[in-house]
Amino acid sequence: MASITLGWAPAELSLAKDVWGACGKAIRAVWQTGCVTVQRVEVADRIRAHGDHLTGAERRVAEAILAAPHRIAFGTVAELAERAAAGTSSVIRLAAKLGFDGYSDLQDCVQQDLASQLRPAAERIHEDRDDAQAAHIEAEIANVSSTLEGVDQDALTMVTGRLARLDAPLVVVSGTASSGVVSQFVADLGQLRPDVQVLSGSPISVTRDISLLPSNAVAIVVDLRRYEAWVLDAHRQLGERGIWSIGVTDSLLSPIAQRADVALVVSARAVGPFDSHVGTLALLNLIVAGVATRLQSSAAARLSLVEAAWNATGVLADEQ
Structure with a gap:
């Protein structure tokens, strides 16, 4: 970009x-x-x-x-x-x-x-739909298809390659609305590799954490339209530090896409008043799968440790 x-x-x-x-x-x-x-x-x-x-x-x-x-x-x-x-x-x-x-x-x-x-959602809530269920099915399937089919393979290869560098810490910045799917993304990546951190908190803590990042860190910035000011400011600070960043957003016209080294666009069409994050989840799952393939040996060892710990502590109530 x-x-x-x-x-x-x-x-x-x-x-x-x-x-x-x-x-x-x-x-x-x-x-x-x-x-x-x-x-x-x-x-x-x-x-x-x-x-x-x-x-x-x-x-x-x-x-x-x-x-x-x-x-x-x-x-x-x-x-x-x-x-x-x-x-x-x-x-x-x-x-x-x-x-x-x-x-x-x-x-x-x-x-x-x-x-x-x-x-804003306050305007979109007044839209009427005759067949809400069918409209939701159509919209969410289209979000996933549009998002995944629109991924540039060269960009995806570059992204998964950066995220698979074990010597490079990863930091993730997310807006509030996308924080749910991003939390799952961070948890999945954290099982595959070490040093995955979420940047959040007050401006003081975010600025502090960014200032302490090594120059080879990689940032993933996720937010959709009506972008949160603190997310944009954190992205600006990361750029000023020379931190390589991946932008996951809903538009190549967005300030996140314009500042990112690589931008991946998601479709967020929704029938209701709030944007859909199904496309975002699908894209993040695709990235995780790519990183898992690149880190197969080391990731397998980490996953085995996690599985052994779960089995030893009995934290999972699997059906017998």
């Missing part, structure tokens, strides 16, 4: 929040009819898919879109071209290469992504 910092000034954040007011009716209609695109970050996904075929100027335009989508949402072709140090023709060519019907179509897609990212 390019090391682009997505800065949200107060005025820009206010503008971004107004996106929902501008296109909320269209987005709400899409959600209510069930015609929502499973992978919400359509612009970023298209850029990733076509990245190898972009010219230098087109790549600069793409990077400008990823770096500041909130500015692109209501900006003009000329403004985007100026930000990218490219011509307006490069903007139009990029839109066409990404499959959009002109710049306004690309801009509409950016607006819709920002709108879906910024919608």
Whole structure:
């Protein structure tokens, strides 16, 4: 990932929040009819898919879109071209290469992504569904399929390779909503290898723990839209320390993806008011399986010790 910092000034954040007011009716209609695109970050996904075929100027335009989508949402072709140090023709060519019907179509897609990212649960709870069970089944299966099918194999290989380095401590930072699935991820990794730590607590303790990390540590940062400020701040501090990081988030447009060395995107579509974490769990399980394969011998020894301890203490009530 390019090391682009997505800065949200107060005025820009206010503008971004107004996106929902501008296109909320269209987005709400899409959600209510069930015609929502499973992978919400359509612009970023298209850029990733076509990245190898972009010219230098087109790549600069793409990077400008990823770096500041909130500015692109209501900006003009000329403004985007100026930000990218490219011509307006490069903007139009990029839109066409990404499959959009002109710049306004690309801009509409950016607006819709920002709108879906910024919608709070207090608004989403008012959406009505006729067949909630069927909608949930469809959404969760789609979340898993979209997340796992969208994983870049080179990125996954790099991630599991980093996590399998036994001399490199691992630190995990998670937002509150994703902390449940992350706790299972940390427990699983901790059985496969030593030195797996969760960063949490007050700003004082988080800053202290980051300052004491060795330079070869690896960080995993997990959070979805409406990102928690302390998570972003911890990620910033890790970056300033030169700590290599993996971002697990719901958008390549997110500040976590922009700061991470490798970003893995999850689908979090939900029928109810809260985001789904099924896709996140599936991705983390995939990572654990990859690490287990790399550490098969040493991990097997650790798992044998754990199993022997459980059997000796009788803590598991297995059926006889």
